[in-house]
Amino acid sequence: MKKLLLPLVLMTAASGASDDSKSATNDFYTTDFLDQVATLRDHALTDPLAYDITESLTTEVGARLAGSPGDAKAVAWGEAKFKSLGFDRVTLEAAPLKRWVRGVETAEIISPFKQTLTITALGKSSPTPNEGITGEVVHFNTIDELKSADPALVKGKITFISNRMERHKDGSGYGKAVGARSTTAQVTAAKGGIGAIIRSIGTDNNRTPHTGAMKYEADVAAVPAGAISNPDADLLVNMLNRGKPVTLKYTLGSRFDGDYVSHNVIGDIIGSEKPDEYIVIGCHLDSWDLGTGAIDDASGCGITMAAAKLIKDHIGQPKRTIRVVLWANEENGLSGAKAYHEAHKEEMKQHIFGGESDFGAGTIYAFGTRMDEKAMPLVHEMMQLLQPLGIEYAGNEASSGADLIPMRAAGMAVFGLKQDGTKYFDYHHTANDTLDKIDPKELAQNVAAWVVVTALSANTSENFGFDLSDK
Incomplete structure (x- = not known):
């Protein structure tokens, strides 16, 4: 993988006007806030919430092929789980699809x-x-x-x-x-x-x-x-x-079996200063029907739901809204991604930065972005807190997850936290995609990384994105 170093001029700019390392503020964040995020990052390394959420989805719902009874159970599970975690607003948005069923x-x-x-x-x-x-x-x-x-x-x-x-x-x-x-x-x-x-x-x-x-x-x-x-x-x-x-x-x-309406399940931690600007994170809620969809993608749901919950509980209300989306039917057509973009296409300028966790639960080793170069100093701030987790910067050509493709095409800035996928395709889309394949410590390291990127993204007024005026 090609690794890029942040230009020195950007690193200097990111450190603020003062050369005093003990300065109370820099251009973006107070020292107290950065200390809070670092403390939460370290706490997340031993917090069991993401694993508990992942276990809940795989045990209480299991396989959840889009359009199946498991899909409906998963939507109900997602709505109830967001509410039990104390998210400020929980919304279901329709995602129409063509139901496909497996047979003999x-x-x-x-x-x-x-x-x-x-x-x-x-x-x-x-x-x-x-x-x-x-x-x-x-x-x-x-x-x-x-x-x-x-x-x-x-x-x-x-x-x-x-x-x-x-x-x-x-x-x-x-x-x-x-x-x-x-x-x-x-x-x-x-x-x-x-x-x-x-x-x-x-x-x-x-x-x-x-x-x-x-x-x-x-x-x-x-x-x-x-x-x-x-x-x-x-x-x-x-x-x-x-x-x-x-x-x-x-x-x-196998065959198609008529029309069906699934749902994206959306949980918001509403911003205190810019409630209508969104940092979008999440996972896809559906899975193939052979296993219980643990690594693909219950773990992604556990990681992102836990990250948002921990930020709210330990740091407080973010400036921008943290929006966690459990996307419908990623596996068989990106139905949820397409429906979300259609429903929110007039609000794309308010979608500031986004990423999806959809590559299992292996250790994160790199962080990539796709955003306006002017926002690169923010990456420096993030990297200062990600490096202790063993994470390096991977450049400004990240693709993020499949469910963000429509929004990325519309100009939304995205990021990718790159997981070690050495073993991922041993289990991907098989009956062996089950909870025992997840290492709780590796899962927790994921949460720690997502806490850093999400908290810093949601607590700055800087714009990560591209100019959408000509879209």
Whole structure:
């Protein structure tokens, strides 16, 4: 990862007009306030609130696929939890979506050697016929190989893409591999194939397949698509390498099931001076249905809800409103993000700075921003309090979370607190996404970092963002 140092001139500006390190104030914050934040940061390292919230969501609700009964339970849980934590205002905002449901999932190699495989449907996949799909497998190493293949090679067959995701601390292997999941079903259909199977987009060797959304457009043909576990993908490759035709049968009952209205759940700690300016943090409330959605993304809910609660209780009412959003249907279409932007598009200038926790609960090692360069002195102030947590600055090109994409596109400044994702994709989108994968100490370190960034963002009058006058 490319690390950037803050320019010396900005560091000097951030320290205020006086060179006296004991000065009562700098350009942005009083020394007393910075001491308060540092004390709360240290307290957060042993505070159990984030873990308690995460445990509550995974135990009392569990799986919460958008549009499912678990989704409705999660919305009710979020509303009740915000109220019990003492948030000043709790709001539900509608997020319409197309409900997708999972059904039967089976797969087996028919020949040359009969074997049962573990499979899961990709999100938005259409169903197979009731009797399943049976066909010869045609193997491609990558999605690009499939895209360039002669349609005659694919016609009437089941495509199989075997590319393996690479393990990286920053999760960058995901972007390189996930195209196989996103577009295989459409490319296969366009070339006359009858079905599509991929190696799971994950870094584990467990026999637990990884689900995840595929690209879906109502007017574009796509075949039923599923992911098989990594060990089963190895098995299938081994058979194909013997040079004999491999016949596969699989059945998926997944399908769209009408319209549904979920909700973003919003908890506000209302600002004392600028109540209509928002520091937006949060998580996505939905999860895939295979596990209990602990790392993806109950932990993000626990981290951000706890950070806001601790700031209110230990520092007091912020100057700007801290808005915690539990986003609806991030996994299968960003329905909540799109609905929020539509509902608040005339207020985008009032959305000052935002970030989402959606990469598990691993230790935070870097802090990145995407904001006006004029606000860089504020980053220096944040880094003074983040560095004791082992966090370095990662530059001004952060992307933050997926749910902030519409607001970021509209000009809102964003930040990203980068978590160690070395093990994240072992469990991501699988039945193994459960509470035991979360280390309470690492989770607490996340809260400490979020406390620093959120408290300092909400207690300055400086503007982090870009000029929206031409938007």
